[in-house]
Amino acid sequence: MYPDDLKYSPEHEWVRIDGDTATVGITDYAQEQLGDIVFVQLPETGEDVEPGSVIGELESTKSVSDLFAPVSGQVISRNEALDSSPEVVNSDPYGEGWLIKVRVDADEQLDDLMDAAAYEASLGG
Amino acid sequence: MTLLRSPLHDRHVALGAKLAEFGGWEMPLEYAGGGVLAEHRAVREAVGVFDVSHLGTLRVTGEGAAALVDGTLTNDLGRIGPGQAQYTLCCDESGGVVDDLIVYRVSDTDLLLVPNAANAAEVARRLVAVAPAGVDITDLHEDEAIIAVQGPASDAVLQAMGLPTGHDYMAFESGLLGDRRVTVCRSGYTGEVGYELVVEADGALAVWDAVMAAGETHGVRACGLGARDTLRTEMGYPLHGQDLSLEISPVMARSGWAVGWDKPAFWGRDALVAQREDKTVPLLRGLRATGRGIPRAGMTVLGASGEPAGTVTSGTFSPTLRTGVGLALLDRSVGFGDQVTVDVRGRAELFDVVKPPFVEASTR
Numbered sequence: 001m002y003p004d005d006l007k008y009s010p011e012h013e014w015v016r017i018d019g020d021t022a023t024v025g026i027t028d029y030a031q032e033q034l035g036d037i038v039f040v041q042l043p044e045t046g047e048d049v050e051p052g053s054v055i056g057e058l059e060s061t062k063s064v065s066d067l068f069a070p071v072s073g074q075v076i077s078r079n080e081a082l083d084s085s086p087e088v089v090n091s092d093p094y095g096e097g098w099l100i101k102v103r104v105d106a107d108e109q110l111d112d113l114m115d116a117a118a119y120e121a122s123l124g125g
Numbered sequence: 126m127t128l129l130r131s132p133l134h135d136r137h138v139a140l141g142a143k144l145a146e147f148g149g150w151e152m153p154l155e156y157a158g159g160g161v162l163a164e165h166r167a168v169r170e171a172v173g174v175f176d177v178s179h180l181g182t183l184r185v186t187g188e189g190a191a192a193l194v195d196g197t198l199t200n201d202l203g204r205i206g207p208g209q210a211q212y213t214l215c216c217d218e219s220g221g222v223v224d225d226l227i228v229y230r231v232s233d234t235d236l237l238l239v240p241n242a243a244n245a246a247e248v249a250r251r252l253v254a255v256a257p258a259g260v261d262i263t264d265l266h267e268d269e270a271i272i273a274v275q276g277p278a279s280d281a282v283l284q285a286m287g288l289p290t291g292h293d294y295m296a297f298e299s300g301l302l303g304d305r306r307v308t309v310c311r312s313g314y315t316g317e318v319g320y321e322l323v324v325e326a327d328g329a330l331a332v333w334d335a336v337m338a339a340g341e342t343h344g345v346r347a348c349g350l351g352a353r354d355t356l357r358t359e360m361g362y363p364l365h366g367q368d369l370s371l372e373i374s375p376v377m378a379r380s381g382w383a384v385g386w387d388k389p390a391f392w393g394r395d396a397l398v399a400q401r402e403d404k405t406v407p408l409l410r411g412l413r414a415t416g417r418g419i420p421r422a423g424m425t426v427l428g429a430s431g432e433p434a435g436t437v438t439s440g441t442f443s444p445t446l447r448t449g450v451g452l453a454l455l456d457r458s459v460g461f462g463d464q465v466t467v468d469v470r471g472r473a474e475l476f477d478v479v480k481p482p483f484v485e486a487s488t489r
Contacts, residue, residue, distance in 0.1 A: 035143075035155060035351065036162040038442040039417060057470070059419055061161040061442050062154075062351055064470070087162070 001028045001120075003094055007110060008119035009051075009070035014094065015113060017104070022071050025098040026058065026089065029123055035060040037089045040082040042067070042100055047075045049102060051112060056099070058089065067099065072108050077101040131178040132270050132329040140347050148242025150179035153349040164352035165444040168315050169484075172276035173348035174336045177321070178329065181226075181245025182265040183238040185252065189260045191233040197252065197392050198228065199375060201385025207232050210295045210310050212383050214375050215240070215248050216393030220400055221371035222378075224248050225363065227312065229297055229323075237308075237323070239271070241365050251392075270329035274336055275319030275356075277487070278343035283309065283320060285339035290320070294489050302332055314353060316360035316486040358441045358450060361411055361481020367422055368409055368438045368452050376400040377454060378409045405457065407435055411481040412451045412467065418474025420451035420467050426459075427466040427473075434459050437467060443483055449476075450483045 006014040012030035016023040031037065039059040049055050049069035056067035078100050082088060089097035114122065128151040131137070137144065141157025153176065155161050167173040185194060195202035200213035207230055215223040224244035229237040240248045245266050252262050274282055280290045288300040288309050297310035305328035313319035324332050337345060354364070363369045369378050376397055384397060400406050412420055420440030428434035440451025455478070459465060463478045 036160045038162075038444075038447075039419060041417075059442070061355055061444070064419075064421070090160075 002116040004116045006094070006116065007113035008116065009068065009113055010122065011068040011070070013068065013070040015070050015110070017110070020104050020106075021076070022073065022102045022104045023098050024070060024100050024102060025093055026067075027119070028093050030065075031090045031093045031097075034058060034065055035062055037086045040086045040089065040099070042078040042082070043075050045075050045078060049073065049075060069102070070113060071102055071104050071110065073102040073104040075100050076103045129179070129267065131176050132326045133176045133178065133333050136330070136333055137176065137347075142347075142349060145350065147350055148179055150242050152176065152179050153347070155349040155351045156347050159346055159348070161349075161351040161355055162444050164346050164348040165355050167344060167346035168276045168317055168348060168352065168356055169445060170277070171344040171346075172274060172278035172282055172340050173346050173352065174333070174340065175273040175275065175348050175353055176270075176333070177273050177353075178270040178326070179242040180271050181238075181240040181242060181248070182269040182271070182323070183240065183245065183249050183252070184263040184265055185236045185238060185260065186263070187234055187260040189257050190236055191230070193252065193256055193260050194228060194236055194238070195388065196390050197255065198226075199384040199391050199393070199397075200228070201388055202228070202230065204385070205230050205295070208296055208298070209293075210297055210312060214369070214380065214383055215251065216375070216391070216397065217371065218393055218396065220374040220376070220393040220396035222365065222369040222374060223251065223371070225365050225369055225380075229308070229310065244365065268326055270324050270326045270332070272322045272324070272329065272332050272336065273313055273319060274322065275313045275315040276317050278340070278345075279317070279319045281343055282336060282340045282345065286335045288322070302328070302335055305331060307332060313488070314362060315356040316362075316482060316484065316488060318487060355441050355444055358439055358452070359443050359445055359482065359484040360486055361452060361483065363409070363452070364439060373409070373438070373454060374400060374406070377406050407454045407456050409438065409452055410455050410459070410461065411479040411483060412437065412440070412453050412465065412476040413446075413479050413483060414449035415464070415475045415477055417449070418467060418469045418472065418476070419449035420453070420469070420476065425468045426453050426455060427468065428456070428459055429463065429465075431466070434465060445484045449474075452481070
C-alpha cells in the first residue's frame with residue numbers, strides 16, 4: 001500500500017524523486033479517506049510552490065481537501081488527464097493518478113518527508 | 126452520547142462499510158468495493174439496497190387517530206385512502222419545519238408516521254401533547270427496521286422474494302417473508318422505481334439477506350447515506366436540517382404541494398398562509414454548474430450585479446450529469462433561467478438557476 005521507493009508527507013502526499021524532478025500524488029490512505037474523487041484542481045505549470053502551501057484541491061462526492069506542496073520548486077507538469085478522469089486518483093494513486101511534477105529547488109533537503117515505514121507508523125498502524 | 130445501531134450493523138461491518146453518525150445513529154456512509162459513484166450508478170441502472178433503520182417510526186392508533194394527524198401535520202390526509210402513504214410536514218406555529226415525514230394510512234384508527242431519525246422524538250412529543258384521550262402514540266424507533274430497495278430491477282428482486290410489487294406509487298401492501306410480515310411501500314428517496322420495506326427489527330436480517338440473495342443476478346449493491354444524498358439531490362428532494370428547517374418553511378422550500386391549504390387547521394397554518402400571500406420570503410431553487418464548481422451547503426450565492434442573493438442549502442457532484450448541482454435559498458430577485466455566481470472557497474463559479482429535478486425522475 002505504501003511503496004518503499006517513495007517519500008511521504010504528513011499531509012498524505014507521496015513524492016517520487018528522479019534527479020531534480022519530484023512527481024507528487026496522494027497516498028492510498030488519502031484517496032480512501034476522501035472517497036470517490038470527482039474534481040481535481042492543480043497548480044499551473046510554471047508556478048513556484050513551497051512546502052506546506054496550498055496548491056490545489058481534491059474534491060470528492062462528499063468533501064473537499066486541500067492539496068499541499070510537499071517540496072519546494074517549480075511546477076513543470078500537471079496531470080491533465082485528471083480533468084476528465086479524476087477517478088484515476090482513486091484507482092491508481094501511485095501510477096496514472098499522479099498529480100504534478102516539480103523541478104525541485106537545489107537547496108531542498110526533503111527533511112520533512114518520511115519513508116514508507118515511518119509514514120505507515122504515522123497512520124497508527 | 127452512545128450512538129444507536131441498526132439491527133443490520135454487523136452486515137454493514139462485514140461489507141466493509143465506512144460508518145458515520147447520522148441523527149444519533151451509526152449508519153453506513155459507503156461500502157468497500159463500491160463507493161458513492163458505484164452505489165449511485167447501481168440505483169440508477171440496476172438496484173441498490175439501503176438500510177434506513179435510523180428513520181423513526183411512530184404509530185398513532187385509536188379512535189380519532191386520523192383526525193389528530195390531519196389536524197396537525199400539513200398535508201391533507203383526505204387526499205389518500207387506506208393503503209396509501211403521503212409526504213407531509215410537521216411545522217411549528219411560525220411555519221418553520223420541525224420535520225418532514227411519511228404517513229402510512231392503514232386505517233382511520235391506525236397510522237404509521239416515518240419521521241427523520243433526529244426529529245422522531247420531537248414529533249412524538251408534539252403529538253402526545255395534543256392527542257385526545259383514546260389516541261395512543263407509540264414510538265417504535267428501535268423496534269422497526271426500514272430497508273429501501275431502489276432501482277429499475279427492484280420489482281424483479283421483490284418478486285423473487287415473494288413480496289407484492291407493482292402497486293401504485295405511494296401505495297403500500299402487506300407481504301410475508303417466511304413468517305415475517307413486511308409492509309411494502311412503493312416509495313423512496315432516489316427518484317427511481319423502488320420500495321421501502323418496514324419490518325420488525327428482529328426480522329431485518331432475514332429481509333436484508335433475502336434482498337442481497339435475490340438481487341445478486343441483478344447486480345444489487347448495498348448503498349450508504351453518501352449515495353442516498355447524491356441520488357436525492359439529483360431529484361431536488363429536500364433534506365430536513367438543510368433545505369427544510371425551523372428557518373426554512375414549506376413556502377420557502379416550494380413544498381406547498383404537501384400542504385392542505387384548504388384545511389381549517391394544522392400547525393403553522395396562519396404563518397404559512399401569510400407567507401404565501403406575502404410573496405416576499407426567499408425561495409428554494411436549483412443550481413446547475415456551467416463550469417467545474419461544486420456547490421456546498423453554506424456557500425454564498427451572488428446575483429447578476431454581485432449582490433448577495435442567497436445561500437446554498439445542499440450541493441454535491443451529480444454522478445449522472447457529471448457536474449455540480451445544488452439547492453439554494455434565493456431572494457425573489459432571482460428567478461429560473463437566471464445565472465448566479467457561487468463563492469466556492471474564494472473562486473467565483475457560475476451556475477444556472479433551474480427548476481429541479483436535475484435528472485428526470487422514474488418513480489412511476
